[in-house]
Amino acid sequence: MIRMKKIINLKNNRFKILAVCFWFLLWEVGSRVVDQEILLASPTEVLLTLLELCREIDFWVTIFFSSKRIVTGFLLALCIGTFWAVLSYKSRLVYELVTPFIKVVKATPVASFIILALIWISSKNLSVLISFFMVVPVIFSNVLQGLNATDEKLLQMAKVYRLNNLKKIKAIYIPSILPYLISAVSVGMGLGFKAGIAAEVIGIPANSIGQRMYEAKLYLMTKELFAWSLVIILISILFEKAILIIIHTLYKEHIQKLRELNRK
Amino acid sequence: MDIRLHHINKQFDEKQVLKDVNMTIVEGDIYCIMGASGAGKTTLVNILMGIIKQDAGEITGMNKRKIAAVFQEDRLIEHWDAVKNILLVCNKSMDESKVKDALEEVGLKDHLKKPVMDLSGGMRRRVAVVRALMADSELIIMDEPFKGLDEALKQQMIQYVKKRTKGKTVILITHDKEEALGLNAKIISILS
Numbered sequence A: 001m002i003r004m005k006k007i008i009n010l011k012n013n014r015f016k017i018l019a020v021c022f023w024f025l026l027w028e029v030g031s032r033v034v035d036q037e038i039l040l041a042s043p044t045e046v047l048l049t050l051l052e053l054c055r056e057i058d059f060w061v062t063i064f065f066s067s068k069r070i071v072t073g074f075l076l077a078l079c080i081g082t083f084w085a086v087l088s089y090k091s092r093l094v095y096e097l098v099t100p101f102i103k104v105v106k107a108t109p110v111a112s113f114i115i116l117a118l119i120w121i122s123s124k125n126l127s128v129l130i131s132f133f134m135v136v137p138v139i140f141s142n143v144l145q146g147l148n149a150t151d152e153k154l155l156q157m158a159k160v161y162r163l164n165n166l167k168k169i170k171a172i173y174i175p176s177i178l179p180y181l182i183s184a185v186s187v188g189m190g191l192g193f194k195a196g197i198a199a200e201v202i203g204i205p206a207n208s209i210g211q212r213m214y215e216a217k218l219y220l221m222t223k224e225l226f227a228w229s230l231v232i233i234l235i236s237i238l239f240e241k242a243i244l245i246i247i248h249t250l251y252k253e254h255i256q257k258l259r260e261l262n263r264k
Numbered sequence B: 001m002d003i004r005l006h007h008i009n010k011q012f013d014e015k016q017v018l019k020d021v022n023m024t025i026v027e028g029d030i031y032c033i034m035g036a037s038g039a040g041k042t043t044l045v046n047i048l049m050g051i052i053k054q055d056a057g058e059i060t061g062m063n064k065r066k067i068a069a070v071f072q073e074d075r076l077i078e079h080w081d082a083v084k085n086i087l088l089v090c091n092k093s094m095d096e097s098k099v100k101d102a103l104e105e106v107g108l109k110d111h112l113k114k115p116v117m118d119l120s121g122g123m124r125r126r127v128a129v130v131r132a133l134m135a136d137s138e139l140i141i142m143d144e145p146f147k148g149l150d151e152a153l154k155q156q157m158i159q160y161v162k163k164r165t166k167g168k169t170v171i172l173i174t175h176d177k178e179e180a181l182g183l184n185a186k187i188i189s190i191l192s
Ligand SMILES: Nc1ncnc2c1ncn2[C@@H]1O[C@H](COP(=O)(O)OP(=O)(O)O)[C@@H](O)[C@H]1O
Pocket: B012, B013, B017, B035, B036, B037, B038, B039, B040, B041, B042, B043, B044
C-alpha cells in the first residue's frame, strides 16, 4: 500500500512539473510571437533581470522594507482576529458587534481602503494597515468557524470531569481550530501581500516594492515589472511557509493525526 | 450523602422518555440500571451528570460531587494516545507510570502510545473505562462500559472495575444480568 502511494505521488508530482513546464513554454512562445519586450517579457529575460536585481543591495533593502510592514500587518491581524473570534464565541453580544465591522471590511474594495487610509496615515506605514484590514476578516471567520466546530460531546466530557480551561484549550479547542487556522494563514498571507503591495503602488513610499513597480511601469520596464511580481509571489509563499512551519513545530502531533482523523 | 431523584420527567419532542422516576442511590453502593434499548437509561444518567436538564423533578445530593464517567460513546481525544487521554482527567499528582500499569492490566500494554483513533472499538472502550477509574471521583457513572468486549475480556474488566471502585458509588448501565451479578450490584429496572 505504501509503495502504491509513493508511486502515485511521484506520478502526481510529474504531472505538476509537466504542467508548470507547459505554462512556461506557452509564455516563452507567446513572448516570441508578440516579439515586443514592452508588452510581454520572456521568462528567460525575466529570470535574468531577477538575477541582476539580486546583486543590488537596494533590492534586499526594498524587500525588507515591504515585507516587514506587510508581515507586521498580517501578524497583528492574526492576533487580533483570533482574539475577536474567541470573544465572539464566548459572547453573543461581541459577535453581533464585530460581525458588521467584518462584513463591511470584507465588502469594501481594497482601493477605497487604500485611498481612505492615505488620508489618515503616512504612506510609509500604509501597507501595515491595509494588510491588517485584508487579513483580519479571514482569520476572524476561520477561527470562529473552528471554535463553532468543537465537538459538543467532548465539551460535555470536559464538564463532567471538571477539566480546567487550560486543559480544555489544549485537548479540545486547539485541535478544533488548527485546520481552519492553517487554511486562514495560507489564504491570508497571499491576500496581505497583494493588498499591501497595491497600497504601496498607490502611496509610493520610498524604498518599497510598490515604488519600484510604479517606476518600472512609468519607464515601461516590463522585465522589471515581471521580475518584481515574481519576487512578491516568492516572498509571500516564503512567509506563508515560515508561519506554517512554526505552527507545525508547535503542534506537530496534533496536525499529523488530525489530518488522518479528517480523512477517516 | 445519598443521591435522591424525585419525580423526574423528561420528554423529547412529543415522546415521554422518563415518567415520574424516583430512586435513591446510597453512598458507596454499586447499582446496575437495566432496561430495554430506548427505555431512557442514557437519558437518566445524562440528567444525573448535568449534561441534559430534566423537564420536571428534583435531584438532591449531587452538589459539587466529583463525577467520573464512561459515556455511551467513548468521547476520547481521538488523536491523543491512551496515556495522554487518561492523564488529561487526572490530578497533577497522578504518576504516568500508574496510568501505564492500569492500561497494562486491561491488556493494552502494546498500545500505550498509539493515538486512540488507531485502536479497535474494544480497546478504546477499555481506555474509556480506565480513564473513568483513574480520575479523582466520588461517583462513577458507566453507560454500557463493556460494550464490544468478548466474554473473556468482559469478565476480566468486571473484576477490574470491582477492584478499582471499592468504597465508591457506582451507577452502571447494562443489558446483561451477569454483569450485575458479577459486580454484586443492586438492580434498578427502567420500564419503557
Ligand atoms: N437528544 C434526543 N432527541 C430526541 N430524542 C432522543 C434524544 N435522546 C434520546 N432520545 C430518545 O429517547 C429515548 C431513550 O433514549 P436513551 O436514553 O438513549 O435510551 P437507552 O439508553 O435506554 O437505550 C429513545 O427513544 C431515543 O430515541
